[in-house]
Amino acid sequence: MSTVPTDNYLTHSRGFLSWALTLDHKRIGVMYLISTLLAFFVAGVLALAVRTELFSPGLTWVTADTYNRLFTLHGAIMVFLFIIPAIPGALGNFILPIMLGAKDVAFPRLNLASYYLWLIGGALAVFSILQGGLDTGWTFYTPYSTESARKGVVMVVTGVFILGFSSIFTGLNFVVTIHKLRPPGMTWFRLPLFLWGIYSTALVQVLATPVLGITLLLLIVESTMRIGIFNPDMGGDPVLFQHFFWFYSHPAVYIMILPGLAIISELISCHSRKPIFGYKFVAFSSVAIAAFGFLVWGHHMFVSGQSTLMSMIFSALTFSVSIPTAVKMFNWTATLYRGSISFCTPMLYALTFLFTFGIGGLTGIFLGALSTDVHLHDTYFVVAHFHYVMMGGAVIAMLGGMHHWWPKMTGRMYNEPLAKLACLLVFIGFNTTFFVQFVMGSLGMPRRYYDYVPEFTIYHQISTIGSYILAVAFVLMAGYLIASLFRGPIAPANPWGGSTLEWHCASPPPHDNFAITPTVGEPYDYSGMAYNPQTGGWEHGHPGKAGPATHGTT
Amino acid sequence: MGDAHAPAKAGDHGHDHGHGHGHDPNLAHHFETMGQQVEAGKLGMWLFLATEVLLFAGLFCAYAVYRANNPHIFLHGEQYLSKFWGGVNTIILLLSSFTVALAVRAASLGQQKNTVVFLALTIVGALGFLGVKAVEYRDKFSHGTLWGTRYHPHDDAPAEHAAPRAAAALLPERDAAVDYAVRTPWDQAATAQERSLIAVPPNVPAVKVTDARVAPEVAAEAGAASAQRLKDAHIFFGIYFVMTGLHGLHVIIGMIAIIWVMVRAAKGHFSASYYLPVDLVGLYWHLVDLVWIYLFPLLYLIG
Incomplete structure (x- = not known):
């Protein structure tokens, strides 16, 4: 059995300050992982509270005002404190420099600063809950937010403004790292696809977030100084706020999903032991999604009073995003074809992703098409679509990535059968929760409503039961992951037979990642690797001992 | 595992030593060469400047929308701004951009004293700009030409x-x-x-x-x-105060950054081979200048 290397990034130095002031990208990644998962837990509990309230029409257990605050905080925390920072902040920070063969990100201090900005932003959001919360929805639409919800909105929006800086700094760091810290031999087309995805995400973070910054700044100024810029009573234009908001927040959904797509590329290739099909197309499709993402924000405003011509143009542009996304879906499927697929937990999440994200993408067509959107707008169909792409896409991908890199990050293996069970429960719970929402949405159930006509009761009850199944799955997951830290078997350096550079260093990685700058080859070359049953990992240079699955390479 | 690969550079171990061409204390452990570090720093700064441009772009966009919808309000409001003081401030900022460029040049030549002097002159320019801005703001307050609900223009205007x-x-x-x-x-x-x-x-x-x-x-x-x-008509002044206020905030942040590099320069931290912070702060200051170059005609010279 291999043992935990005595000097790894976890044992390199000790004490609270060695973590709180660390400049090591791996420790910052771990701090991000713990913090964003805590945010996920809080927002998840809020979601359960919302679903419980909706179990029956009328009052179930909270008042309408409380209900409005619950769904607002669920959305705001999930979006700004969890999905946007989670994959880049946690997995990106940990994996990106190692995958690149670098010692750290380009600006380690900025990296730590971005974590603390996240913490401050998160603290403000939590503080606002204690102050009575906010009931505008996560979109802060004016004039309601600046007229009726002034007190809460200033606090939360200040928090989100600070989180925006955190996001910009992370993105900026990653762009510079990928440009300037690639070791010799790591050309652009030898970058693992995870890095292409994170790179595209980082570009969007850098180029879209400042616009959110100025929008929120104007919202704060409007709320505190009453400049009237978004207030129609004072000659202001509330639709301008929506343009501003969605100019960021539509690209922001690609900040949320692109890292997920990036993870899936790694999982599919690694666990079917085949180089990704059409590497360049998958790589460029990430950049294309990032670029097209800037041109489609108006599809959130089809019924907000923008001109018909603009709606038509935005509708047409919206369909352009489906092209690079479909390229990815088809190439992943082609990668699976005749691959040596191992149905381990990360791969199960990747396959779940193909199913749920596929549904999420296809239902997006109904919402992108102008005529059907007018019917479906502001119904549960939108809620279901959004959750199929965000939870069925980004969160499922993040869970897959977490299980994929967990042995690398912690040096421990988790309980595989329990992990598979949790994955199955997530799959069942997720689809039970959200699939019926497509149905009730198309039947006319408006989103965000506290009360509903009795005809919708059965759909809401199925959905609520699904959310409880999800809760069970996540409790189980938390259980076996935490248990693995203490009782899990020692992880080998390369438990999955991965070919990218992070599998070339020990688990957990040493403080400096690589004692010597590693030699870089093709990212998805699975030849010359064999399974060693003694360590439970894959190793180079054992050509005699063929592992359970070594074919499938080109 | 890793040991299957031949070392890329024999004898090039660790992170602090052995770069083969002398160890520079200013070289961070994760960079291979000073050149790489400088390039990374500059790219990072340019990206940051891009985010700043986009931040102001939102305001320029709001300006464009409201001016297109209410041209008469803008033509009305503009006449309350003093072209004289705006012009003075434009000249001050252009000169300060010049002095900060001289400071970067002095730093790149290793002239420590000149670097400090030119940075100090830049700060004088920044203070002058803020002083003029204070005069202009006081004028607005005394005439009641303020933002939103505080817009109460007095009849006793000059x-x-x-x-x-x-x-x-x-x-x-x-x-x-x-x-x-x-x-x-x-x-x-x-x-x-x-x-x-x-x-x-x-x-x-x-x-x-x-x-x-x-x-x-x-x-x-x-x-x-x-x-x-x-x-x-208050809309014009709302936009005026938000735009010039955010710009003024950037002037203050720029001053803090300049003071920081000035102190470091005075302590002798920089040399002809390491003056990246001066360079980066210089870039930032040029951006502050550039934003004003757009604000001035858009707010003061549209009549």
Whole structure:
């Protein structure tokens, strides 16, 4: 059995300050992982509270005002404190420099600063809950937010403004790292696809977030100084706020999903032991999604009073995003074809992703098409679509990535059968929760409503039961992951037979990642690797001992 | 595992030592060469400047939307701004950009004293800019030409302000019912007359101009409608204060950054081989300057 290397990034130095002031990208990644998962837990509990309230029409257990605050905080925390920072902040920070063969990100201090900005932003959001919360929805639409919800909105929006800086700094760091810290031999087309995805995400973070910054700044100024810029009573234009908001927040959904797509590329290739099909197309499709993402924000405003011509143009542009996304879906499927697929937990999440994200993408067509959107707008169909792409896409991908890199990050293996069970429960719970929402949405159930006509009761009850199944799955997951830290078997350096550079260093990685700058080859070359049953990992240079699955390479 | 690979560079171990060409204490452990570190720093700064441009771009966008929707409000409001002080501030900022460029040059030549002097001059420029801005803001406060709900223009405004307000109050309506009254009979003339009204110099009584070209009853009608339209005149000042306020905040942040590199320069931290922070702060200051170069004509010179 291999043992935990005595000097790894976890044992390199000790004490609270060695973590709180660390400049090591791996420790910052771990701090991000713990913090964003805590945010996920809080927002998840809020979601359960919302679903419980909706179990029956009328009052179930909270008042309408409380209900409005619950769904607002669920959305705001999930979006700004969890999905946007989670994959880049946690997995990106940990994996990106190692995958690149670098010692750290380009600006380690900025990296730590971005974590603390996240913490401050998160603290403000939590503080606002204690102050009575906010009931505008996560979109802060004016004039309601600046007229009726002034007190809460200033606090939360200040928090989100600070989180925006955190996001910009992370993105900026990653762009510079990928440009300037690639070791010799790591050309652009030898970058693992995870890095292409994170790179595209980082570009969007850098180029879209400042616009959110100025929008929120104007919202704060409007709320505190009453400049009237978004207030129609004072000659202001509330639709301008929506343009501003969605100019960021539509690209922001690609900040949320692109890292997920990036993870899936790694999982599919690694666990079917085949180089990704059409590497360049998958790589460029990430950049294309990032670029097209800037041109489609108006599809959130089809019924907000923008001109018909603009709606038509935005509708047409919206369909352009489906092209690079479909390229990815088809190439992943082609990668699976005749691959040596191992149905381990990360791969199960990747396959779940193909199913749920596929549904999420296809239902997006109904919402992108102008005529059907007018019917479906502001119904549960939108809620279901959004959750199929965000939870069925980004969160499922993040869970897959977490299980994929967990042995690398912690040096421990988790309980595989329990992990598979949790994955199955997530799959069942997720689809039970959200699939019926497509149905009730198309039947006319408006989103965000506290009360509903009795005809919708059965759909809401199925959905609520699904959310409880999800809760069970996540409790189980938390259980076996935490248990693995203490009782899990020692992880080998390369438990999955991965070919990218992070599998070339020990688990957990040493403080400096690589004692010597590693030699870089093709990212998805699975030849010359064999399974060693003694360590439970894959190793180079054992050509005699063929592992359970070594074919499938080109 | 990793040991299957041949070392990329024999003898090039660890992170602190052994770069083969002398160890520079300013080289961070994760960079291979000073050149790589400088390039990374510069790329990072340019990206940051891009985010700053986008931050202001949101405001420029708001400006464009409101000016397109309410051109008369902007033409009205602009006349309350002092072209003189705005011009002075433009010159001050351009000079400070020049001095910061000289500071970067001095730093790159290893001239420690000159670096400190030029940085100090830049700070003097920044303080001068803020001083002028304070004079302008005080003027707005004393005349009540403020943002939103605090927009209460006083009647005791100085003479140079009284005339343009009279002129603007007589602006013909453009899209309301009155528009027809003014524009339909003499379509082109109305436009020309509108231009002439806007262009009226502050010291020429507005009534004289309008008397010559507009029938009195039309002027009266238009005046009543314009007063209604100018009720949102605060929008101009709201945008003025947000734009110049955010820019002023950047001036202050820039000053803090300049003071930081100035102290480091005085302590002798920089040399001809390491002056990246001076370079980066210089870039930031040029951006602060550049934003003003757009703000000045858009706010002060549109009449």
